[in-house]
Amino acid sequence: MKKNVVIIGLGLIGGSLALAIKSSYPQSVIKGFDVNKQAVKLARSLQIIQEDGDNLGEIVKDADVIIIASPVESSIKILDELSSLPLKEGAIVTDVGSTKQSVMEAGNRLNGKGVTFIGGHPMAGSHKTGVEAARERLFENAFYILTPSEETPDSKLIQLQNLLKGTRAKFIQLDAVSHDRFAGLVSHLPHIIASSLVHQVKKAGEEDPLVQQLAAGGFRDITRIASASPTMWRDILIHNRSTLLPMIGEWKEQMTRIEEMIESENAEMIYDFFADAKAARDNLPSKKKGAMLPFYDLFVDIPDHPGVISDVTGLLAKQNISITNIRIIEAREGIMGALRLSFRSESDLITAKTLLEEHMYETYDAP
């Protein structure tokens, strides 16, 4: 597949996606655009992109896929700019931002232009920034959340996931509100807390520098993320404001609860506070293989002609069976392909299998 891919924002994430796409589609041409000319120069010299340009309109006009990988506020401005530029009919535009509601609002304005916007968020990264930190395997085994809109054609969703298959990430679909709530809880709130702890130690260190020296071990580990890009995190907090404000309130309540336990010297409650947290933490899925959420996958043979995918997804939608992930496996022009469908539960998988077989589709279970 020879695709014209444009990446706007040549940093850690944009650079890593460029490498992952090139690894699975060596024929594709990856063009880069960044307001920081040093980043463009570096991306060229590290062979992360093959072409670049100073004029956004010129660079995007022939793109099959446009990936916006800048901080969220800039991404929204870029989406607004794209809405007044000529784009290729059928192009896919996506982003990688850590918040999704306001990005989706801006992205959806593109949908009337004959292009499809699909929100995206690879849930992996680092506190490092810049294209020099980019790695082809950055997203391996991580969740990659896509937030399609109700109008997003399945075919476009599949095309995007296929383009990104070199990430080796696990694609899941969420609506933007759920995304922002989950990301708020597991990523944005912890980030605020890590940075607050660093502030507290810094303040104490101004009175006695020994504190900083002592903060070398566990403190460094739990505050690693506080070394991340302030621009990126400023934008995340502003764009997930409505989700984060109540969460910060709940956090304060947690602090009050533990404060009261300490004040009243309630040893039993303090013990339970830690024992319950330990049990929950020990039960969290780890990054190890097999520790991911269970996915219930079904493979369906599909002839390569238009309308088949929408027929399959339409049949399932009529029965209210949600598909959490959909991907074409090894489909080449003119031959049969296989569609991999993922479901939330085993019962959805069984109902889907029965239904599709009733409609003459051949199915087989995940190996």
Ligand SMILES: NC(=O)C1=CN([C@@H]2O[C@H](COP(=O)(O)OP(=O)(O)OC[C@H]3O[C@@H](n4cnc5c(N)ncnc54)[C@H](O)[C@@H]3O)[C@@H](O)[C@H]2O)C=CC1
């Ligand atoms: N860093 C991480 O671990 C993760 C970050 N994200 C999201 O990915 C996006 C990018 O983050 P990183 O790659 O880490 O940041 P980065 O700081 O490494 O790179 C961002 C790049 O965007 C460029 N940029 C800024 N405004 C621009 C504009 N108007 N036009 C063109 N380029 C522009 C910057 O010059 C920079 O090169 C953010 O939206 C962030 O929320 C998502 C998952 C993980």
Ligand SMILES: O=C(O)C(=O)Cc1ccc(O)cc1
């Ligand atoms: O450095 C880490 O451990 C991260 O968690 C990086 C990260 C930052 C922002 C995201 O939206 C997703 C991942």
